[in-house]
Amino acid sequence: xxxxxxxxxxxxxxxxxxxxxxxxxxxxxxxxxxxxxxxxxxxxxxxxxxxxxxxxxxxxxxxxxxxxxxxxxxxxxxxxxxxxxxxxxxxxxxxxxxxxxxxxxxxxxxxxxxxxxxxxxxxxxxxxxxxxxxxxxxxxxxxxxxxxxxxxxxxxxxxxxxxxxxxxxxxxxxxxxxxx
Numbered sequence: 001x002x003x004x005x006x007x008x009x010x011x012x013x014x015x016x017x018x019x020x021x022x023x024x025x026x027x028x029x030x031x032x033x034x035x036x037x038x039x040x041x042x043x044x045x046x047x048x049x050x051x052x053x054x055x056x057x058x059x060x061x062x063x064x065x066x067x068x069x070x071x072x073x074x075x076x077x078x079x080x081x082x083x084x085x086x087x088x089x090x091x092x093x094x095x096x097x098x099x100x101x102x103x104x105x106x107x108x109x110x111x112x113x114x115x116x117x118x119x120x121x122x123x124x125x126x127x128x129x130x131x132x133x134x135x136x137x138x139x140x141x142x143x144x145x146x147x148x149x150x151x152x153x154x155x156x157x158x159x160x161x162x163x164x165x166x167x168x169x170x171x172x173x174x175x176x177x178x179x180x
Contacts, residue, residue, distance in 0.1 A: 011150040012142060016061060017054035018157045019138070020130075024053025032177055040177035044093065044101065047164045052089050056082045056123070057130055064131045071128050078127020083120045090114040097172055 028042040028050060043050040060078055067074050091114065094100050100113070107116035145153075 011147075011154045013058060013061075014154040014158065015142065015150065016138060017051075017058055018049060018161075019054075020057035021049035021051050021054035024050040024057075027053075036177060038177060041173060042178060044172045045161075045164050045168050046173055047160065049161070052085065056085050056127075059085065060127050060130055061135060064127070065135060068132050068135065071132050074131045075124040075128045078131070079120045079124030082123035082127060083115045086119065086123070087111065087114045099172070099174060101178065 025042065025048045029039065032038065032040050032042060041048070043052075045051070059081055063081065064074050064077055067077070090100065090102065103113040104110040104116035104119060105113035107118060109117035142150075
């Protein structure tokens with residue numbers, strides 16, 4: 001049986017963005033839950049997603065997909081790309097709202113509290129898992145969805161996200177465990 005060549009269409013990236021944003025949200029909520037013993041909706045938005053993870057994942061998908069058989073190279077490039085993204089995002093959010101959503105000042109080898117060595121290593125590990133393991137699985141699942149179903153799912157996700165973004169542009173998610 002011939003393998004159906006996947007076409008990387010708009011829906012492919014939209015669904016990947018939201019999947020990774022949700023996984024990032026789960027990671028942050030779980031991390032906070034196990035360290036602080038509290039459920040906190042992390043991030044700027046009210047919904048269960050952290051767009052920085054979606055953007056970082058898309059960046060890695062586009063830039064590193066062809067390196068899926070070279071995990072060491074993927075590790076270092078993921079660590080670098082995601083750390084640059086995290087630094088720039090932290091800078092932008094602080095300039096835009098005057099608030100820091102994360103601060104690594106107490107962590108080893110941090111740069112301005114915006115990024116740190118442990119975060120960079122985690123980005124490398126997660127980026128390698130994404131490119132070498134998750135993307136091939138995601139593509140198999142994506143191929144099974146009909147065009148109509150994909151269009152409906154993506155439209156709903158984008159509408160919800162746009163409404164959340166509009167609301168949070170005026171009232172970002174802040175408070176204990178988020179910006180304190």
